[in-house]
Amino acid sequence: MTPERELWACALLVERQHGDDAPAFIASRIGALALAGDAAGVERWKAIAEKLSILWTGERPLPM
Numbered sequence: 001m002t003p004e005r006e007l008w009a010c011a012l013l014v015e016r017q018h019g020d021d022a023p024a025f026i027a028s029r030i031g032a033l034a035l036a037g038d039a040a041g042v043e044r045w046k047a048i049a050e051k052l053s054i055l056w057t058g059e060r061p062l063p064m
Contacts, residue, residue, distance in 0.1 A: 007047050007048055007051050008051050010048045010051070011048050011049075011051035011052040011055060012055070014026060014048065014052065015052060015055065022052055023049070026045055026048060026049045026052065027049075029045045030042055030045045030046065030049070033045060
């Protein structure tokens, strides 16, 4: 599985497990990882949040 597909799989799993509360769950993970100083973990969960947003809105964020 590619890293990109792994992020999609994570987003789908979080959606399945948490439903409408998925964004709050992701935010809590990001917060906990930030407090722990885990920058890589924060970036990973931000990427998962982006995939979830695409799933829900069908819109991709603008490239930076």
